[in-house]
Amino acid sequence: MTVNILFAALPQRWDSYREPLSTALREAGIDFDLRTEFAPAEVDYIVYAPNSAVQDFTPYTRLKAVLNIWAGVEKITGNPTLKVPLTRMVDEGLTRGMVEYVTGHVLRHHLGMDKHIRGLAPGDWPQDFPPLAQDRRVTVLGLGELGAVCATTLAGLGFDVAGWSRSPKTVEGVSCHHGDAGLKAALTHAEILVLLLPDTPATQNLIDAEALERMPMGAMIVNPGRGPLIDDEALLAALDAGHIGHATLDVFRVEPLPAEHRYWTHPHVTVTPHIASETRAPSASRVLAENVRRFEAGEPLLHLVDRTAGY
Template sequence: MSTAQDKPLNILFAAKQERWAQYEQPLKTAFDAFGLIAHLATDIAPEEVDYIVYAPNSPVQDFSVFPELKAVLNLWAGVEDVVGNRTLTAPLCRMVDPSLTDGMVEWVTGHVLRHHLGMDSHILGQDGVWRAGIVPPLAQDRKVVVLGLGELGLACARSLAALKFDVHGWSRSKKEIQGVTHHTEVDNALAVAEIIVLLLPLTPETTNLLDARRLGVLPEGAVIINPGRGPLIDDDALLAALATGHVAHATLDVFRQEPLPKGHPFWAHPNVTVTPHIASETRAVSASRVIAENIRRSENGLPLLHVVDRTAGY
């Protein structure tokens, strides 16, 4: 894994300050392991920067000041907050990390099972009432739909299929996945979704994908699980569907504004579960290896991995 270098690389860490404490040592360790001689810092003269390790909420927003920039390596899976930046002409690589994928699979599988088995009635119903006789169907008789079959959606669909759920999926491009029924039309997928998992990227086409009309396509009493992006759902339309019972429950990990404001109606709604954007947290050690591998590839003349398609937006 050695890399031929005639001088140390200058790598700018551009993220919020608290992230530097988490990533400084893991990145240095990963660079050493991949044979990279690098100067990693949060403040480097722009004309000397070779690569940027980046979070879109960083103060760095004008990339035109980095004349030697070879690539921007995103710390997040989502790139919607940077992909449209016209000053960024160097390659942009999104984070695809096995640990990130594993975390998402575990979170999604846990919440699908929670709703499939009706765990809340027992966990929250410790009131002396013996609730016998209510038996959920077997997984094979429960239709779960995954919208978005990219890296994360594909892994979740396969995990749910392995548990014998009747898994359906939708993505813009046709996918052949063993144990998963692929739909070419969003409405056809929604129409069978007893439990729906949203793992789409945020693009102009997917913003408010679940609006009032599409929520109405869902079967009565459907459950929504959203660890993807907050704006995939029209919040007001979701609250209206919850009020009528057409949507039985929404488990939401992502929101239009984060942290979710204290007065937001999701907090107090009895049929909404809020989790604080934890479904697929980037882990510093494994993410640092992904970044180091990509820089090593670039320095050895190999194609970068996980380069964002600017036209598609992901």
Template sequence: MTPNILFAARPEQWDIYENPLKSALSEAGITANLALDLPPEEVDYMIYAPNSAVQDFTPYTRLKAVLNLWAGVENIVGNQTLKVPLARMVDHGLTQGMVEWVTGHVLRHHLGMDAHILGQDGVWRKTIPPLAEDRPVTVLGLGVLGQACAKALRGLGFPVTGWSRSPREVSDIACLSGDDGLLKALQSAEILVLLLPLTAETENLLNAERLALLPEGAMIVNPGRGPLIDDDALLAALDAGHIGHATLDVFRVEPLPPAHPYWAHPRVTVTPHIASETRAITAARVIIENVQRGEAGEPFLHLVDRSKGY
């Protein structure tokens, strides 16, 4: 039987994904009916974005899997009408984009580049930064993106500590877990990178108490999820000078409202959720590989653990 694949995302995304998905199907040797609109009872696979109009999965009685276009699944994982396997996006393009953004901003803070980029006022500011080997970096979150960034930073010479809720092992990275591990991970972090999923346990993880554990002048880089940080606590820590700078790519409300204090704060850099995006060409191959596996009766890749929320 020819599988029916529903593209359940915003209509403007169809123009971006249609040709890459059809090319990926052709490369995989799969004949399928790929469409924006199909009778729910005839859909076998759903390519899905959580901001789709589809929120009730009950009518999709033949559905085998939901294949998420995004790495984040916090807006779908709790949907009680979704009973079939849910796969999150794990894509080379998305991962590489995140590595490039994170290493770029970590190096920017490590080298103190803002003083020279923004300080073109005739003052000769000669300050020599430490070597990377003398600048401890902590990465909170050791999933695919966190591990990739931690390895890239370690490759540049930074001593990297990684923290995750459950124990992980990553070559050449000091891996910590649990509440005690989090305290140790924060206490050594001159630069802190947040790459955790958003769950009930991680919301406001970086609160006033934990911000106080960071070394004086620590830099924060958050391309993970906005609600990982207590915004009021961060602003207070920045105003007090305890946190040296925060580069933030994600926020509780996006786009970030023009009146939000982050925009005008001299120790905050706002970037408009650009740390990494799903790339249509590489993402299409990931999605179609899962369709291929489903049709062959093989286990799906990158499945979400509903009990953990990611």
């Protein structure tokens, strides 16, 4: 039987997904009709981006599942009209991109590369050698798919890596902490802090004045996770005081970051425009097709969202 799949995202996404998703569905052995428009009552699956025009799922009476193409699902989990299973995107392209961004910026901060990139003045010859990676303490907050791979990669480079998650996790080569007491220990360890948590009520403003105070003097922060994880005013105060040495921020509460925001002009902040990683259509399409195949075969969906936890 043909399954009808609605692609509900911005038009440029359709341009990049149409061919690879069609190919992946064919390779998965699925008889499908993939379009950007259907009568709602005819739709079996929605391949979805939360910024699409579809916000009310009530008319989709035949709907089996919503397959999100974003890693983040905070903009859809609270939708009361969504009654069917929701999956989030975890794909190899997004994961590898995040590993490369995190590793690059951790190494940049570890090696103190900024002062050399800006350039030395004639006569300057500061030979302040960085420690070896084994003597640099890095903490990754969030040990989901992305956080665990980033933490493992950093540990493989020799860093002394700690990780934290709300529930107990085990990651090879990483000292894992959980719960409130574990968070305090993880922050105390963090000469470089990497934030890869989801945006949930429990994680908003997790990095507040108290959390920042627990971090070592001169610690550095890399946030490619979610903007609301950080209390912005508390971070700016810690940067002004010199307690936090530098913050590299890829995500913000408002995007694009408003022109008047102090992050743009602060000498110890690096702004990157939400480019840490991106879902790659070819690899993401294979995940989407596999989930359609699984549901049709009565098998568990991959990356099913826990709506109560928010991820």
